[in-house]
Amino acid sequence: MTSPILITGAGQRIGLALAKHFLSQDQAIIITYRTRHRAVDLLEQQGAVCIYADFSTDAGISTFIDALKQHTDSLRAIVHNASSWDCEANNPDFEALFDNMMRIHAKTPYLINNKCADLLLAYQLASKAPADIIHLTDYVVETGSPKHIAYAASKAALDNLTKSFSAKYAPNIKVNSVAPSLIIFNEHDDEAYRAKTLKKSLMGIEPGCQEIINSIDLLLQSHYITGRALPVDGGRHLK
Numbered sequence: 001m002t003s004p005i006l007i008t009g010a011g012q013r014i015g016l017a018l019a020k021h022f023l024s025q026d027q028a029i030i031i032t033y034r035t036r037h038r039a040v041d042l043l044e045q046q047g048a049v050c051i052y053a054d055f056s057t058d059a060g061i062s063t064f065i066d067a068l069k070q071h072t073d074s075l076r077a078i079v080h081n082a083s084s085w086d087c088e089a090n091n092p093d094f095e096a097l098f099d100n101m102m103r104i105h106a107k108t109p110y111l112i113n114n115k116c117a118d119l120l121l122a123y124q125l126a127s128k129a130p131a132d133i134i135h136l137t138d139y140v141v142e143t144g145s146p147k148h149i150a151y152a153a154s155k156a157a158l159d160n161l162t163k164s165f166s167a168k169y170a171p172n173i174k175v176n177s178v179a180p181s182l183i184i185f186n187e188h189d190d191e192a193y194r195a196k197t198l199k200k201s202l203m204g205i206e207p208g209c210q211e212i213i214n215s216i217d218l219l220l221q222s223h224y225i226t227g228r229a230l231p232v233d234g235g236r237h238l239k
């Protein structure tokens with residue numbers, strides 16, 4: 001039985017790089033997308049199952065879960081990557097911002113982990129190896145972020161879900177976080193922001209998506225690491 005890996009929000013950037021990596025390893029994948037980027041068409045042509053999902057409402061989460069179960073009866077792993085890096089400066093409606101951040105970063109993983117564990121257990125039963133849940137959190141889980149307050153709090157909630165679900169699902173399913181700081185800039189990031197951000201870590205580089213791919217491969221290959229957050233942050237904590 002080839003059990004696919006589910007990656008949420010894989011239409012661009014890190015999620016897309018992960019999807020391409022797994023396909024290059026002949027690992028079946030299911031991805032979610034919200035915007036139908038051209039890259040989604042290309043993933044589908046390469047054999048990926050691509051499911052539209054907008055996690056901005058409870059109904060959208062529920063609709064996705066139902067669609068997922070129509071496509072597969074087992075999962076090798078779930079990578080919760082979908083995210084919105086939104087901030088208070090851009091959203092004076094703090095009620096909506098907080099709800100949106102919590103829903104995409106905490107409620108969506110919470111509901112999928114609870115309602116799709118049977119798919120992961122089906123893989124474990126057949127393979128006799130543990131399945132995996134991986135949460136993409138953020139370095140700011142440790143520090144907070146004065147400019148992304150609701151975002152940081154929601155990622156901290158996701159970090160806590162890692163601890164709870166790892167205890168709930170062990171030993172059949174491992175649950176870990178990958179906690180990045182800067183991985184890749186956004187196109188709109190100006191030179192001043194880029195220079196300031198690069199100075200925040202000891203390594204002082206924009207490392208690129210391969211760092212996250214390497215981290216996720218490490219967690220997938222381990223039969224022992226669970227309940228942990230793998231920091232991928234260039235030594236930012238020592239700056």
Ligand SMILES: NC(=O)C1=CN([C@@H]2O[C@H](COP(=O)(O)OP(=O)(O)OC[C@H]3O[C@@H](n4cnc5c(N)ncnc54)[C@H](OP(=O)(O)O)[C@@H]3O)[C@@H](O)[C@H]2O)C=CC1
Pocket residue numbers: 008009010011012013014015033034035053054055056080081082083084085104136137138139180181182183184185
């Ligand atoms: N990039 C970086 O340097 C860092 C990234 N991270 C974390 O790593 C992960 C990947 O980062 P990155 O690739 O930059 O992520 P992006 O900001 O590119 O977002 C990834 C995807 O999430 C999707 N998404 C956003 N909101 C929703 C929603 N409501 N419903 C469904 N999908 C949604 C987006 O869809 P659409 O294409 O429609 O917009 C997008 O394709 C994230 O969890 C991020 O927080 C953490 C620290 C640093």
Ligand SMILES: Nc1nc2c(c(=O)[nH]1)N=C([C@H](O)[C@@H](O)CO)CN2
Pocket residue numbers: 082083084085138180181182183184185186197
């Ligand atoms: N969903 C996203 N989350 C984050 C992003 C992003 O582009 N999308 N970017 C960052 C920054 O790189 C930050 O780590 C350094 O300024 C954080 N989260």
